[in-house]
Amino acid sequence: MPASSPAPPHADGPAPLPAGAAVARAVGATKVYGAGDTAVRALDDVTVAFPTSRFTAIMGPSGSGKSTLMHCVAGLDTLTAGEAYVGDVALGTLSDRQLTLLRRTQIGFVFQAFNLVPTLTVRENITLALDLAGREPDRDWLDALIATVGLGDRLHHRPAELSGGQQQRVAVARALASRPRIVFADEPTGNLDSHAGGEILGFMRRAVDELGQTVVMVTHDPLATGWTDSAIFLADGRVVDELDAPTPDTVLDRIKQLGEG
Numbered sequence: 001m002p003a004s005s006p007a008p009p010h011a012d013g014p015a016p017l018p019a020g021a022a023v024a025r026a027v028g029a030t031k032v033y034g035a036g037d038t039a040v041r042a043l044d045d046v047t048v049a050f051p052t053s054r055f056t057a058i059m060g061p062s063g064s065g066k067s068t069l070m071h072c073v074a075g076l077d078t079l080t081a082g083e084a085y086v087g088d089v090a091l092g093t094l095s096d097r098q099l100t101l102l103r104r105t106q107i108g109f110v111f112q113a114f115n116l117v118p119t120l121t122v123r124e125n126i127t128l129a130l131d132l133a134g135r136e137p138d139r140d141w142l143d144a145l146i147a148t149v150g151l152g153d154r155l156h157h158r159p160a161e162l163s164g165g166q167q168q169r170v171a172v173a174r175a176l177a178s179r180p181r182i183v184f185a186d187e188p189t190g191n192l193d194s195h196a197g198g199e200i201l202g203f204m205r206r207a208v209d210e211l212g213q214t215v216v217m218v219t220h221d222p223l224a225t226g227w228t229d230s231a232i233f234l235a236d237g238r239v240v241d242e243l244d245a246p247t248p249d250t251v252l253d254r255i256k257q258l259g260e261g
């Protein structure tokens with residue numbers, strides 16, 4: 001696949017952002033679930049930015065607010081206070097319909113469960129969202145994706161005929177098919193063995209390096225963080241640390257320090 005400059009969003013989308021600009025960000029993000037004695041402050045004044053064409057990990061102990069942060073920045077959940085932005089659009093100003101449209105056109109999702117449609121082929125799964133939106137896939141982009149996924153000979157298979165790792169590669173290709181501005185991955189390797197997990201992480205790394213994608217991944221796994229450009233650490237709903245060019249060793253050290261702190 002040819003190397004390319006940072007991927008402009010799909011032709012229907014907004015103008016490309018300058019290099020280093022934040023594709024998505026949260027400013028003073030606070031999320032409280034419930035009320036009164038049982039209220040849970042899942043996010044407590046979080047300010048973070050996810051720069052374009054970077055692979056960022058969100059780490060932290062169970063219950064620290066990782067998924068909540070991702071869901072609020074991706075427009076799947078709303079904040080109690082503060083604001084989340086995709087590009088320069090403040091999500092809190094959008095109607096439900098506008099939010100759905102923004103998610104559909106600008107954001108890709110990968111979840112721990114692969115969520116493929118069992119009756120469709122690999123190729124149909126990859127282009128499903130585009131087909132539903134009546135949009136023509138960008139052929140060169142799709143070819144590059146399919147080559148990167150390495151499933152060119154499986155395009156007419158159904159998900160049940162693939163291994164878990166292969167199914168997740170299809171799910172990642174599906175998330176990238178519409179050339180979203182940003183891809184959010186929630187524990188994408190959680191259901192995979194370390195070999196298949198490494199393949200998925202390598203694939204997302206290539207999507208960032210070669211296709212200019214922006215990827216944000218929630219993970220518990222220090223090994224997975226080694227594939228990313230930076231790691232943000234949450235604890236009790238707050239950002240407590242950030243690490244550039246993380247390695248499994250530096251991440252483990254940091255987790256240990258945070259645990260002792």
Ligand SMILES: Nc1ncnc2c1ncn2[C@@H]1O[C@H](COP(=O)(O)OP(=O)(O)OP(=O)(O)O)[C@@H](O)[C@H]1O
Binds near residue numbers: 062
């Ligand atoms: N819908 C909800 N209603 C009430 N409380 C919630 C809801 N979703 C999350 N929480 C609470 O908010 C806090 C943060 O949860 P969140 O799922 O964001 O953490 P996490 O870091 O992603 O955890 P894990 O690693 O276990 O997935 C937790 O205390 C959780 O119990």
